[in-house]
Amino acid sequence: MKKAHQEEKGHSQRFIELDILRGFAILFMIILHLFWDLDYFGILPLNTNLYSLNIIIPVIFFLLVGICQSVNNNKYYDQPKKMYIRTIQRGLWILNLGILFTLLTAVFLPDKPILFGVLHCIGCCLILSTLLLRFKSTNIIIATLVIVTGLALGFFYTTENPNMVELAAGIHEPNIAAHTIDYFPILPWFGVCLLGITLGNILYKDNKRRFPLPDLSTYKPTKLFSWLGQHSLAIYLIHQPIIAGCLTLVLMI
Numbered sequence: 001m002k003k004a005h006q007e008e009k010g011h012s013q014r015f016i017e018l019d020i021l022r023g024f025a026i027l028f029m030i031i032l033h034l035f036w037d038l039d040y041f042g043i044l045p046l047n048t049n050l051y052s053l054n055i056i057i058p059v060i061f062f063l064l065v066g067i068c069q070s071v072n073n074n075k076y077y078d079q080p081k082k083m084y085i086r087t088i089q090r091g092l093w094i095l096n097l098g099i100l101f102t103l104l105t106a107v108f109l110p111d112k113p114i115l116f117g118v119l120h121c122i123g124c125c126l127i128l129s130t131l132l133l134r135f136k137s138t139n140i141i142i143a144t145l146v147i148v149t150g151l152a153l154g155f156f157y158t159t160e161n162p163n164m165v166e167l168a169a170g171i172h173e174p175n176i177a178a179h180t181i182d183y184f185p186i187l188p189w190f191g192v193c194l195l196g197i198t199l200g201n202i203l204y205k206d207n208k209r210r211f212p213l214p215d216l217s218t219y220k221p222t223k224l225f226s227w228l229g230q231h232s233l234a235i236y237l238i239h240q241p242i243i244a245g246c247l248t249l250v251l252m253i
Contacts, residue, residue: 015209016216016226018068023228025060030239032057037240041247058118062189065122066129066196067203073133074207084130095123097237101182109181116167117182124168124186125193132194139201143194150188 039046076083098119105113153170170185216222
């Protein structure tokens with residue numbers, strides 16, 4: 001506990017529980033994507049009830065995006081210009097990775113390319129969050145409006161052949177799953193990110209943990225999840241090519 005307390009005083013503080021939760025989510029995602037790939041390659045039929053649990057993963061990820069954004073912002077709260085620049089730079093970096101995925105899937109999965117997936121959405125959410133970082137008290141209201149609007153669009157308003165702006169906003173084809181393997185519109189997911197920012201402002205106010213927690217670093221199982229959480233973006237980028245490559249080799253043997 002003493003070590004954890006000392007780390008909390010520095011700007012380099014990482015809250016291990018956030019890494020562990022992110023690590024759990026990335027591992028759960030890999031398992032579900034493995035089942036999806038087994039079904040896609042015709043090796044094992046997909047249990048759709050199991051895959052419906054997939055909604056848990058993006059909710060955790062987008063909440064964590066917001067919470068971690070709040071924690072990072074607290075480090076530079078007295079340097080707003082630096083805070084905005086760092087946030088926009090990271091958002092653009094992740095958005096560019098999403099565009100790379102669009103190009104790759106257009107080549108290898110032309111029937112279901114990723115046009116506006118999770119990386120596109122996270123990148124845009126980070127950039128958009130800079131407009132609201134200084135208005136902590138209103139984030140919960142805006143988050144609720146964004147989520148409700150996004151859900152309403154998804155259920156009640158669809159269109160054929162939407163353009164990229166419409167897709168980004170949440171206006172899509174009636175059966176979007178038939179057109180892309182990964183779709184996360186800004187509405188409602190930006191609202192989930194804002195909820196995360198609100199939680200972060202409450203739970204980690206002034207860059208300090210505001211709730212009691214034992215020293216989780218002393219437990220061996222947490223080290224694996226913490227490591228996965230710290231490298232979640234890299235793991236996300238490489239896990240599908242590795243799984244697909246291995247399954248392709250199995251089918252060729």
